[in-house]
Amino acid sequence: MKTMKRLALIGAAAAMGSAVAAQELYTPNLSYRTGPFAATGIPLMNGQRDYMLMLNARDGGIGGVPVDFEECETGYSTEKGVECYERTKDKALVTQPWSTGITLQVLPKTNVDQIPILAPGYGFSPMTDGRVFQWAFNTPATYWDAMSMILQEISGGDLASLEGKKIAHLHLDHPYGKEPLPLLEALGAQYGFEVLPIPVGISEMQNQSAQWLQIRRERPDFVIMWGWGAMNAGAITEAVKTRYPMDQFVGVWWSGHSDDLQLVGEDGKGYRSISWSLPNDDAPVMADIREHVVGAGNSLATEEEIGEVFYQRGVVISAILAEGIRVAQERAGKAEISPADLREGLENLNFTQARIDELGLTGLMAPFSTSCSDHAGHSGAWMLQWDGAKFVQASDLLQADQTPIEPLVEEKAREYAEANAPWPVNEACDG
Amino acid sequence: MEGLKAVLVDPFADMVAAPDFLLQVLWEGLVSGVLYALIALGFVLIFRSSRIFNFAQGIMVVFAALTLVGLHSAGLPAWIAFAGTLLVMFLLAVVIERVVLRPLVGQPDIILFMATIGVTLFLVGGGELIFGGENKVMISDALGMPSGAFEFAPWGGFLLLEARDVTVVVGAVAMVVALLAFLGFSKMGRAIRALGDDHTAALSVGISLSTIWVLVWFLAGIIALMTGIAWGSRAGVSFALQVIALKALPVLMLGGLESITGAIVGGLMIGILEKVFEIYWGQPLLGGSTEAWFAYVLALLVLLFRPQGLFGEKIIERV
Numbered sequence: 056m057k058t059m060k061r062l063a064l065i066g067a068a069a070a071m072g073s074a075v076a077a078q079e080l081y082t083p084n085l086s087y088r089t090g091p092f093a094a095t096g097i098p099l100m101n102g103q104r105d106y107m108l109m110l111n112a113r114d115g116g117i118g119g120v121p122v123d124f125e126e127c128e129t130g131y132s133t134e135k136g137v138e139c140y141e142r143t144k145d146k147a148l149v150t151q152p153w154s155t156g157i158t159l160q161v162l163p164k165t166n167v168d169q170i171p172i173l174a175p176g177y178g179f180s181p182m183t184d185g186r187v188f189q190w191a192f193n194t195p196a197t198y199w200d201a202m203s204m205i206l207q208e209i210s211g212g213d214l215a216s217l218e219g220k221k222i223a224h225l226h227l228d229h230p231y232g233k234e235p236l237p238l239l240e241a242l243g244a245q246y247g248f249e250v251l252p253i254p255v256g257i258s259e260m261q262n263q264s265a266q267w268l269q270i271r272r273e274r275p276d277f278v279i280m281w282g283w284g285a286m287n288a289g290a291i292t293e294a295v296k297t298r299y300p301m302d303q304f305v306g307v308w309w310s311g312h313s314d315d316l317q318l319v320g321e322d323g324k325g326y327r328s329i330s331w332s333l334p335n336d337d338a339p340v341m342a343d344i345r346e347h348v349v350g351a352g353n354s355l356a357t358e359e360e361i362g363e364v365f366y367q368r369g370v371v372i373s374a375i376l377a378e379g380i381r382v383a384q385e386r387a388g389k390a391e392i393s394p395a396d397l398r399e400g401l402e403n404l405n406f407t408q409a410r411i412d413e414l415g416l417t418g419l420m421a422p423f424s425t426s427c428s429d430h431a432g433h434s435g436a437w438m439l440q441w442d443g444a445k446f447v448q449a450s451d452l453l454q455a456d457q458t459p460i461e462p463l464v465e466e467k468a469r470e471y472a473e474a475n476a477p478w479p480v481n482e483a484c485d486g
Numbered sequence: 487m488e489g490l491k492a493v494l495v496d497p498f499a500d501m502v503a504a505p506d507f508l509l510q511v512l513w514e515g516l517v518s519g520v521l522y523a524l525i526a527l528g529f530v531l532i533f534r535s536s537r538i539f540n541f542a543q544g545i546m547v548v549f550a551a552l553t554l555v556g557l558h559s560a561g562l563p564a565w566i567a568f569a570g571t572l573l574v575m576f577l578l579a580v581v582i583e584r585v586v587l588r589p590l591v592g593q594p595d596i597i598l599f600m601a602t603i604g605v606t607l608f609l610v611g612g613g614e615l616i617f618g619g620e621n622k623v624m625i626s627d628a629l630g631m632p633s634g635a636f637e638f639a640p641w642g643g644f645l646l647l648e649a650r651d652v653t654v655v656v657g658a659v660a661m662v663v664a665l666l667a668f669l670g671f672s673k674m675g676r677a678i679r680a681l682g683d684d685h686t687a688a689l690s691v692g693i694s695l696s697t698i699w700v701l702v703w704f705l706a707g708i709i710a711l712m713t714g715i716a717w718g719s720r721a722g723v724s725f726a727l728q729v730i731a732l733k734a735l736p737v738l739m740l741g742g743l744e745s746i747t748g749a750i751v752g753g754l755m756i757g758i759l760e761k762v763f764e765i766y767w768g769q770p771l772l773g774g775s776t777e778a779w780f781a782y783v784l785a786l787l788v789l790l791f792r793p794q795g796l797f798g799e800k801i802i803e804r805v
Contacts, residue, residue, distance in 0.1 A: 089610065091726035093619030228775050256778035258732050261721045262521075264514040265764040265777060272507060272765075285726030288621055292721050296635075296648055314621045318722050360620075 078391060079123040080116065080380060082107070083143040084151045090130035091257065092284030095312060095365065096153070100126065101356040102369020103151075105348045106340070110377060112347035117380045118390040124373075131284065133157050140164065148397050149173050149376065155231035158182075158191075163475055165190045171398045173379070175372045176201075176308055176331055180234060180460075181468040183431035185402065186484045188468065192401045194375055195423045195434035196331045199463070200455035201307050202235040202279070205329050206242060207453060208438050209277050209305060218247040223275035225266060225282070225290060228254035232281045235307075238463060239279075245459065251275055260286040267293040280306040288315040291323055301325035301441075308332075311439055311446060313363045321443040331436040332368040332420055333448060336361075339415030340370060364439065364446055371420045378404055378414070402427050406434075421452050427484040433457065497766035506643025511765050512758060517651045519757020520658045524713045525730060526737040526749035527662070528706040533743045534682035535702045536587070538598045542605040544731020546707060549609045550575055551714025551723045552617040555625060564628035568711075575707030576700075583699045591695070610725070619725055624718035626650060631719060654716040661712055662750060665705070669746070674701060682744065736781035740788050742798025752796065756781045 084103060087096040107124040116122050127139035136157030140150055144164075149171050152158045158178040165172050172191040174182070180199040182191040210217045224239055226232030236252060243250040251273055253266050263286075270278060278299065282290055287310045294304055302325040311328025335341070341361070348354045349361065360366050383392045383400025392400070405424040411417060423432030433455060440449035472478040501508045525543060532540040553574050557567035586601050627633065632649040639645070669675035680688040681698050689695060717727055737756055741748025760780040768776030788796060 088619055089614055089725065090619075091724070091729050093614075094621035094722075094724050094726075097619050228778070252773070254773070254775040256775045258729050259775070259777050261717060261726055261730060262518055264518065265761055265769075266774070268507075268511055268514060268761075268765055269769050269774065271510075272504075285621065285721065285724050288724075289721040296646075298646075315722075318621070318623055 079121050080148055080392070081123045081125070081143075081146045082149050082151070082376060082380075083125045083127055083139070083147050085129050085136050085139045085153050085157060086126040087129050087131040087153060088126075089128060090132070090284075091260065092131040094288070094314060095284045095309060096131070098312070098356065098360050098363060098365035099369040099372070101354065101360065102366040102371075103373040104369075105344050105354050105356065106370045106373035106377070108348045108353055109340075109344045112351065112353075113343055117377055118384040120390045122377075122380075129153065129157065133160055137161060144168050144170055148380070148392065148394050151372075151376075152178070155179065155234055156229060159230055162188070162191060166479065169398075170394045171401055173376055173401065175375055177231070179471075180238075181464045181471060183429060183433075184464050184468040185426070185428045185430040186468075186481045187472050187478070188430060189479065189481050189484075190398060192425070192430045194401075194404065194425060194430070194432045195406075195420065196436055196455070197431050197433075197460075198234045198281075198307065199238045199460050200431070200433055201329050201436065202238050202242075203455035203457075203460060204436055204438075204453040205279055205305050205307075206239075207456065208327075208329070208450065209303075214242065214246045220276040221249045221251055221273065223251040223253050223270055223273065223278045225253045225255065225270075225278055225280045227260075227281060227283050227286050228256045229283075231283060235281060237467065238460065241463060242459060255282070255286055255290070259289075260284070261289050263289045263293045266290075267297045267299070270299060271297055276303065278304045280304070280310045282306060282310040287312060288318055291315055291319055291326065294326075295319045295322040302327070305329070305438075308368075308436065312365050313446060316441045316446070323441045324443040326441045327449060328439050328441075328446065329436050329453070330364060330368075330439045330446075331434055332364065332371045333418055333437055333439075334362065334364045334367045334446070335418035338367075338417050338419050340374070340419070341367070341415075343415060344370065367419055371416065374414060374416055374420075375404070375406075378406070378410075401425060402430070404432065406432075427481070492771060493767070496770070500766060504643065506640045506645050509640060509645050511761055513645070513647060513651075515758035515761030516754065517655060517757070518761060519754035520655050521713065521716055521730070521753075522733050522737050522757050523750045523753025524658055524661075524709055524716065525734040526741065526753050527665070527746065528709040528713070529734055529738055530741075530743065530746055530749045531678075531702050531706050531709070534746075535678050535698055536598070536681075537595055537685075538587075538602060539595075539743070540706065541599060541602040542609060543706065543710065543734065544728040545606045545609040545613070546575075546578075546710035547714045547717070547731070548723070548725055548727045549578075549613050550707060550711035551624065551718045551727065552613055552622070554711065554714070555622045555718075555723055556617050558625045558628060559622075564625050564630075567625070568629065571711055572708065575711060576704050579700050579703035579707055582703055583696055587699055588696060610728075614725070621722045621724040622718075624715060624723050626715070626719040629715070631715075650719050654719070657712065658716070661709070662746075665709075666746065674698075678702060733781065736785040738795070739785035740781075740795055742795030744799050745795070745797035748795055748797030756784065759784060 086100045107122045111121050129136040129139055131154055133156040137160050140161045151173050155178055158174050174193045178193045180197040182188040182193045183197050239250050304326050306328040308330045316323045379401040382403050383396040384390050387396040406422050408422050421434040423434035425432045435452045435454040437448055438450035439446040528543040554571040557570045631653050634649045636647045677693045737752040741752025760777050763780050764776050
């Protein structure tokens with residue numbers, strides 16, 4: 056029955072594709088529903104897709120123009136991601152690359168093609184510097200924000216207390232996994248704690264016994280995980296097997312998927328994951344999605360998935376894009392906008408609590424705003440904790456300490472611009 | 487001098503200083519090795535009887551495990567779901583023989599290899615359409631696999647053997663023994679071996695090619711199911727499992743494509759050596775993650791001296 060439903064939806068999607076009118080907001084998503092990372096991708100993509108479908112069904116799109124939310128499957132492969140970018144760029148208002156590796160590859164191209172990259176909570180952290188990365192946006196928080204907040208949390212708010220301690224950085228051996236290392240190593244040098252990078256190759260994601268034997272031998276005080284897809288489940292099961300104390304094990308926001316923790320259930324109790332979004336089934340937007348998309352039989356998500364962190368984070372990601380489009384339409388004074396208009400919209404996001412409530416996103420995200428020079432917004436994040444059955448909020452809203460981050464952003468952004476010279480820098484951008 | 491000491495002395499000093507840890511490393515290597523050997527066995531069985539390098543073996547592991555979990559979640563008791571999965575793998579073998587292999591009899595090996603890539607893509611697409619791509623929990627408990635761990639204190643240290651890993655090792659050994667007995671003593675098993683030794687001679691004495699192909703693909707399907715249960719009970723069932731098929735390639739290079747003994751010895755060697763190298767040399771000296779390439783380098787070294795692998799057949803052709 057489920058298979059028939061999927062086939063019917065695919066057929067309907069194909070029919071819709073051929074009947075799409077010329078007037079539309081084409082927002083392709085470089086999705087990864089297949090391959091080793093599909094477990095992370097599917098709920099995120101479903102959340103993104105359902106929010107856009109809901110806008111089309113409820114409001115007729117954004118500003119009266121329907122959204123064409125097409126997916127191009129990458130399987131999280133950088134090569135396929137670049138192909139998808141090339142295939143969609145002619146009509147695209149935005150590109151959503153969904154992998155730090157793909158983001159790094161298309162970053163120089165978007166500067167030439169003048170298409171905004173929207174990489175919510177991922178990508179190259181210095182992209183927050185809008186003067187250098189004029190077309191890239193990593194709202195609402197960067198990986199360096201995540202690392203800063205995790206360190207604050209495990210140090211009880213005082214990084215000096217980490218002096219003499221050993222922190223393992225268990226990460227996917229991929230640009231994504233290495234992304235927070237510059238900040239972690241800089242803070243380690245500054246506060247006197249030892250950093251132990253532990254890479255996990257893609258072919259070892261499901262069998263991390265060597266990495267966890269190293270953890271057993273080195274006895275780190277904390278393990279911070281930058282895992283993706285199947286790596287998360289592999290690490291969590293090995294941590295349980297090794298009997299590593301779960302309250303000393305913290306993951307980034309892509310390492311906080313309920314399905315991965317379900318494998319160990321009660322044994323995973325105490326594991327934490329930083330998250331810039333919160334699950335909230337009572338948010339009005341969730342009711343709208345249930346009414347207009349799920350109720351109409353157009354969602355690909357399961358009922359259980361809809362209540363989980365990743366699906367609802369996907370909803371927030373599309374809500375950020377939709378708001379960028381709305382702001383762009385207002386500023387341009389027209390409903391059919393260009394990629395350049397959208398860039399201006401994404402540079403002028405202002406998610407106040409009132410606006411969040413107005414959009415029905417209450418309890419799902421924290422307020423933030425962007426500007427010409429700040430393309431992230433640094434919304435802060437919460438710590439979620441696995442209670443044995445589900446993730447629950449375990450902290451108030453945390454904020455990254457930008458003092459060590461800002462000079463590092465400036466340095467790495469400058470290095471990037473010099474390495475890719477001639478690289479246009481927006482000197483006029485002052486706020 | 488310091489570098490030489492780090493390579494030649496320190497690792498062995500570490501092994502002596504913490505022998506319980508060394509035992510743990512060897513055990514983890516053994517478990518990995520058994521699992522690598524299982525995957526390699528699936529490749530070898532099909533190659534021996536048909537000279538087809540079955541690219542689809544990795545996805546067959548995923549497909550079998552997903553079918554088992556899917557049937558159980560549809561309400562079937564675990565062992566009925568297990569039997570149902572065996573039936574599905576048998577039907578898959580029949581369909582592959584009828585639809586893919588039979589029309590290609592007599593074609594060059596590379597064509598048959600490409601056909602198995604097609605089977606892979608079909609199973610990936612079909613599997614995702616039917617079961618979805620989400621990570622699923624293997625039904626280890628329902629199948630009666632024990633949980634918990636055995637703890638030992640050798641030399642006053644600490645050694646932990648997961649009960650599930652012990653079950654996997656024992657199960658794999660039992661399966662290999664059964665397989666060897668089947669190949670050695672049953673009529674059909676001898677027919678498989680005969681086909682592997684000489685196709686033309688085997689066909690001339692009345693051995694049915696299509697029957698044997700269905701049989702070996704079914705046996706490969708059974709091995710895939712056992713492998714899927716073993717790996718899936720460790721870190722869940724997802725399409726990431728197909729990546730582990732990559733681990734079988736160096737095992738096959740090392741052990742030889744035609745040799746069941748080679749698959750077993752090669753798998754165990756790679757499992758244990760890559761773990762020991764990673765822990766005592768890779769992590770301290772090379773920053774870790776050496777498992778991604780160690781097995782290939784080892785296989786390459788063996789191929790330099792024995793191009794047919796450790797147990798492969800030496801082929802001499804007249805030119």
